[in-house]
Amino acid sequence: MDELRDYLNILKSLGFNEIFIDKEEKSVEIQEKVKLLEQIAQQIKNCTKCDLHKSRTNPVPGEGNPDAKLMFVGEAPGGDEDKQGRPFVGRAGKLLTKMIEATGHKREEFFITNTVKCRPPKNRTPTPWEQEACWEYLEKQIEIVDPKVICLLGAAAGYAFLKRPVKITKERGQIIKWNGRILYLTYHPAYILRNLQAEPILLQDIKRAIELAYSQEEV
Ligand code: URA
Ligand code: SF4
Numbered sequence: 001m002d003e004l005r006d007y008l009n010i011l012k013s014l015g016f017n018e019i020f021i022d023k024e025e026k027s028v029e030i031q032e033k034v035k036l037l038e039q040i041a042q043q044i045k046n047c048t049k050c051d052l053h054k055s056r057t058n059p060v061p062g063e064g065n066p067d068a069k070l071m072f073v074g075e076a077p078g079g080d081e082d083k084q085g086r087p088f089v090g091r092a093g094k095l096l097t098k099m100i101e102a103t104g105h106k107r108e109e110f111f112i113t114n115t116v117k118c119r120p121p122k123n124r125t126p127t128p129w130e131q132e133a134c135w136e137y138l139e140k141q142i143e144i145v146d147p148k149v150i151c152l153l154g155a156a157a158g159y160a161f162l163k164r165p166v167k168i169t170k171e172r173g174q175i176i177k178w179n180g181r182i183l184y185l186t187y188h189p190a191y192i193l194r195n196l197q198a199e200p201i202l203l204q205d206i207k208r209a210i211e212l213a214y215s216q217e218e219v
Helices: 002-013 023-045 079-084 091-102 128-145 155-162 189-194 196-214
Strands: 070-074 111-114 149-153 175-178 181-186
Touching: 023 128, 070 128, 070 155, 070 196, 079 091, 091 189, 091 196, 111 128, 128 155, 149 155, 149 196, 155 181, 181 196, 189 196
Parallel strands: 070 111, 070 149, 149 181
Antiparallel strands: 175 181
16 A cells, blocks of 8 residues: 555656556456445344344345445434334435435435434434444445545534544534544534424535545545
8 A cells, every 4th residue: 555655756856747547457356345335234234232133123224326526424213214124215315315406416326324223212312332233344334435525414424533422513514534534514404304494405515525525636
C-alpha cells in the first residue's frame, strides 16, 4: 500500500491527475468486492452477538453497488425490512428511494445499510451497546465498498460513527472528515414522514451528498 501511494504521489507530482485502470482489472476488483460482501452477509445471518438476533425474522445486511461512492446508513431495520431482509423498503425507504430518484439518480448506484442488521423489538432505537456489537460488520462493509461519502440518516446513525449524541437540526449538512472519508449527516426519512416541512432539506442534503461523492475533489 505504501509503495503504491508513493508511486501515485510521484505520478501526481509529474502532473498526472487521473490514472486509468484496465476495465478487466476493475471488473475483477468488483467481483472480489461482491464475494467479500456476501461473506459478511453470511456472518450476519449466523450472528448472535447481541439480543437483537432473538427478535429478527431476517437479518438485513444491506444492499447496493459494491463499488459505490456514496453509502447511506440508517438506524435499524423496521418491520418491512425484517420481513424482506432488505434495507429501506418500507414507508421511509420508499421516501428515500423517491428522493434519490428526484435527484436524477438511482438507488442501485449506492450502497444502503444500517447501524444494526437486525430489527429491534417494536422498532425501538438500537442501544449503543447493540451498535457496538454490530459495528464490525458495518466497518468491514465500509472498507470493502470504500465509499468517499457516508450519508448518515438520523441521530442513531450519527451516534454509531461519532460515539456521542448528535442533534441533527444543528449538525446536518456539515462535512465531517472521518478516516479519509466524508460523513454527511441528515434527517432520517421517517422523521420527514412526520415533519413534511423538512422534506426539501432532506432532498437538498441527499443532492449535496451525491455531488460530494461524485466530485473529483479529494477528501
Ligand atoms: N428502514 C431501514 O432500513 N432503516 C431505517 O433506519 C428505517 C427504515
Ligand atoms: Fe449480530 Fe448485529 Fe444482529 Fe446484533 S444486530 S445479532 S450484532 S448482526
